[in-house]
Amino acid sequence: MGGVAVSPATPVLTLSTIGKDYAAPVLDDVSLVLNAGEVLALTGENGAGKSTLSKIVCGLVPPTRGQMLLGGQAFRPTSRRDAERFGVRMVMQELGLVSTLSVAENLLLDRLPNRAGWIDRAELHAQAARQLAKIGMHGIDPATKVSRLGIGQQQMVEIARNLQDDTRVLVLDEPTAMLTPRETTHLFEQIDLLKARGVAIVYVSHRLEELQRIADRVAVLRDGRLVDVRAMAGLREEELVQRMVGREVLQDEGRARRVAGPVLLTARGIGRAQAVRDVNLELRAGEVMGLAGLVGSGRTELVRLLFGADRADRGEITLHANGQVTQQVRKGWRSPMQAIRAGIGLVTEDRKSQGLLLPQSIRVNTTLSDLGAISRGGWLQRAKERGIAQRLSTLLRVRSRNIEQPVSTLSGGNQQKVVFARWLHRECKVLLLDEPTRGVDVGARADLYAELDRMTDAGKALLMVSSDLRELMAMCDRIGVMSAGRLVAVFERGQWSEQSLLAAAFSDAAGRGDPHLTSTTLSTPATAVTP
Incomplete structure (x- = not known):
């Protein structure tokens, strides 16, 4: 086109x-x-x-x-x-919608139709429906609150709001x-x-x-x-x-499979209502496991259960070290803090609302995951904090004036590097990554890929959700495919193809397939609540 x-x-x-x-x-x-x-x-x-x-x-x-x-x-x-x-209009990457208002109210906020001083709801919804139809969103009720939409649908509402005559x-x-x-x-x-x-x-x-x-x-x-x-x-x-x-910039899609070490995390029968249905998986030291799937397949929901951001209603999570069980929790973690203390980190899908303290500095955001490592007797050791933040900022090539710069003023790729730096500071054993390179340019993406390689070389276990199949095939040693809340297939490096991954994604979708699906745009809506 x-x-x-x-x-x-x-x-x-x-x-x-x-x-x-x-x-x-x-x-x-x-x-x-x-x-x-x-x-x-x-x-x-x-x-x-x-x-x-x-x-x-x-x-x-x-x-x-x-x-x-x-x-x-x-x-x-x-x-x-x-x-x-x-x-002159702009659809910004950071959504400007009012989450407590309806789709129709957001679309027509500056020109609400009224009758005798009262909002004409029928006309409001009719105009909104016409505007949504322009971009193919026929199935969205204009009266729906924006907060109930997935992040992809919110993006479409933002686009529709700016398509004016x-x-x-x-x-x-x-x-x-x-x-x-x-x-x-x-x-x-x-x-x-x-x-x-x-x-x-x-x-x-x-x-x-x-x-x-x-x-x-x-x-x-x-x-x-x-x-x-x-x-x-x-x-x-x-x-x-x-x-x-x-x-x-090196593009490596033909890497050899990493040599996997011992199992670090096991999930058995983990589930939450119909969103995640009795998933079994193992994460091993020194490897990257990917997760692919269609919209609503349950990838993000599974990651959130593994991090305790949502509470599972069945199943168990087990941690291992040196071949021995070190911790086992029924129905998953009670909170993200329990997961963090167990050595699990999460790079969230939405870094701005769920992953960063935007007004705070690079220094604060980097060391937030482990204040105990930079304090003594309840007092922060500022010199130690600055040293750690500076070292990690340099390692990840964060482009900034200095480590005191607020992260809100950084570009998206550099903000994502700060999120990575936080978990490097924590030295977590298992890192969950939900769309880690969304909105990240090719240069910053290469830097992040290099850091993932360093983490696996150090014996970490990584679980990576991505909407880009090429990214998963380039970076992962195994790729699991989610469909309708289930983990329906797991492919080893050398055994997959784009066609086989797509076929698995459709396998249990109960007719919800998208005929326009391409290998680079499998996606899932975001869910609320931050760890």
Whole structure:
């Protein structure tokens, strides 16, 4: 579904020498022209400046220098609402929905239909249903509270909220990171319709296969500077990656199977209602086990049971050391703290709401998992804390001003590295990873993969949930497939293929299969509550 360029090109938005400084420059001398009816892909490593540039365009952040022209006229939005008045809208990676309101109320919050001063609920729901239908969400009741939706469905509501008839420029920041294949297909169909109407689209993504499918041109940012703008047609993936990171990134999908050590964790008959149904699995030292599955298959729910974020209602979890049982709990852990004390860590699917204390520093977030290691007599040892945080930040190549920088100001990939650093500080024996590279660029992803290799070399056991089958096949020694709450198959390295994994994912789905399913977009909705 590659884009068709508008000819002749009609500039809609022009950026001239845009710069933004905080303590140091994060954008410098960026000049771009966005044309009517085209998709301009904006890509680069996390921390390259993509989100900052997008926020400047949409009025969320003022530029330090430079100017913008919209339709040839000076454009200086002072807020997101101000930018929307001119038809410039943004679908942000961090959802901006009000969870306590309904889908319809979120869609039409700034223009609620009323009659005699009262909200006209019938008209509200009718308008919302029409808006949802545009992106294929026919099965969502507009009266449903947003908090009851999966995170992928919430993302689609956020997209629907910004597909307005007056849109001239639409910025999409990682729009498919949490979408199912069917939802992604509907989104791409909408992008085609918007292009036909002459809407200019900025598409921010790390999924290079998507950029090749949807984009007309690609702009590459690196370290806050624009390093390349070119046509997407004919651009090889490895060439684009090298422009993004400025160095060669190794892609290893043919690794040998790691030599597995002794069993560290066993789950027998673990379950919770119908979400997870009597799962048996073993996690071994020195290996990575992957979990694949369709929407609602139970992958995230299983991980949460293994971490005590949700309480199992049946089964047992057993920990082992040196071939001996060291701890056994019926119906799983009573709380995440009990699991942490037993040596289990969790990298959550949603790092912002479940994995990090956003206002706090890198230092605080890194050492939070084990305060006992940095304290004596109930008092924190600040020098020791700073030393540990600095060492782990350097090890994982966290890009920041210093370890006192709030994690809310870091890019998504660097935030994820801080989450990893926390469990490295704790030195957990078993690490559960739920979508650990979602929204992470190829450079940061390579760093995280290298850290996973170091952890397995040190004898840790890893359980990795991912919506990307290629990622699982590249990183894992075994891949289990969840379907309808059951672990229906486990494949050893060398025995799987994309087709066999997909066939297993459909095997017990009771007709819930998605004909648009592709090997790189198996996904599951997020659930609430943080460990």
